[in-house]
Amino acid sequence: MRSHPSRAAPRSDPARKAPSLIDSRPTDTGPVLHADDVDVVRDGNHLLRSVSLQVHPGQHWALLGANGAGKTTLLNLLGAINHPTRGSVTVLGHRLGRVDMRQLRSYVGHINPRHPLRSPLRVRDVVLTGVTNTTELVPRWQPTPQQADQADRLISTLGMSEKAQARWETLSQGERGRTLIARALMPVPRLLLLDEPATGLDLAAREQLLTSLDDLRAEHPQLATVLVTHHLEELPASTTHAMLLRDGQCLASGEVDEVITTDHISKCFDHPVRITRTDGRWHARA
Numbered sequence: 001m002r003s004h005p006s007r008a009a010p011r012s013d014p015a016r017k018a019p020s021l022i023d024s025r026p027t028d029t030g031p032v033l034h035a036d037d038v039d040v041v042r043d044g045n046h047l048l049r050s051v052s053l054q055v056h057p058g059q060h061w062a063l064l065g066a067n068g069a070g071k072t073t074l075l076n077l078l079g080a081i082n083h084p085t086r087g088s089v090t091v092l093g094h095r096l097g098r099v100d101m102r103q104l105r106s107y108v109g110h111i112n113p114r115h116p117l118r119s120p121l122r123v124r125d126v127v128l129t130g131v132t133n134t135t136e137l138v139p140r141w142q143p144t145p146q147q148a149d150q151a152d153r154l155i156s157t158l159g160m161s162e163k164a165q166a167r168w169e170t171l172s173q174g175e176r177g178r179t180l181i182a183r184a185l186m187p188v189p190r191l192l193l194l195d196e197p198a199t200g201l202d203l204a205a206r207e208q209l210l211t212s213l214d215d216l217r218a219e220h221p222q223l224a225t226v227l228v229t230h231h232l233e234e235l236p237a238s239t240t241h242a243m244l245l246r247d248g249q250c251l252a253s254g255e256v257d258e259v260i261t262t263d264h265i266s267k268c269f270d271h272p273v274r275i276t277r278t279d280g281r282w283h284a285r286a
């Protein structure tokens with residue numbers, strides 16, 4: 001199926017806010033993301049080869065693969081950070097190469113666990129930087145009352161209300177992760193990209209993060225997400241689809257129960273594992 005450009009042009013001012021938390025109006029029935037037969041070549045190496053993916057509103061994709069399989073390379077295409085060498089990528093109805101990538105990026109909630117914040121901002125301020133799509137607070141910029149309310153609502157949804165005034169450098173990794181998800185949701189994105197959001201979290205922090213993601217998805221049925229991980233245990237139960245990458249190529253892609261199988265995962269990681277699913281969550285045993 002071909003994607004078609006959205007008629008809704010990006011807002012010219014990313015600091016302007018829509019009233020609702022996440023735009024759940026069915027404004028566009030086309031895919032949120034469409035990568036069509038994509039190659040990425042760097043220094044003569046194929047990092048991705050003939051990869052295709054379509055993500056529709058309400059779908060929650062897991063992108064799985066061993067170290068170096070090409071997951072982050074693909075996520076960076078989907079987040080309008082890089083162009084493909086061959087093939088086309090359409091993000092929120094806008095084809096890369098025909099659109100201002102910086103502007104398009106401001107409509108995608110892309111969570112980078114290595115958030116390069118330098119100043120000692122408080123949680124609430126970090127979340128508010130999502131409005132301006134900047135790492136630091138913009139000098140003399142003030143949130144509108146609606147933006148401030150929205151930040152508080154998101155902080156509460158992500159279970160961070162008690163830490164709203166805590167400074168970034170004092171936060172645990174799990175608290176930072178949840179703060180960054182709240183920040184990414186400030187521009188009312190239809191698409192959330194998460195690159196290994198559970199890395200380095202202890203058991204409780206991981207479980208809290210996954211529960212927050214499940215809640216968020218239930219609350220906003222039109223939101224689409226793509227989550228990169230190596231670990232099946234880090235997949236929220238609300239995952240609907242999966243793509244397995246191996247050596248830059250797609251090994252399997254589609255509905256999650258057809259893709260995350262003992263056979264596919266053993267091939268993907270080149271190691272015999274047995275996959276079980278209990279209470280919606282996955283486990284891998286050698």
Ligand SMILES: Nc1ncnc2c1ncn2[C@@H]1O[C@H](COP(=O)(O)OP(=O)(O)OP(=O)(O)O)[C@@H](O)[C@H]1O
Pocket residue numbers: 042043045047065066067068069070071072073074230
């Ligand atoms: N600019 C580049 N030039 C050459 N090779 C690159 C470049 N960027 C990434 N690579 C290589 O491409 C491959 C895929 O990298 P990528 O980061 O997408 O993998 P990944 O699946 O996210 O891995 P990991 O799970 O280890 O994070 C790796 O072998 C990496 O070394």
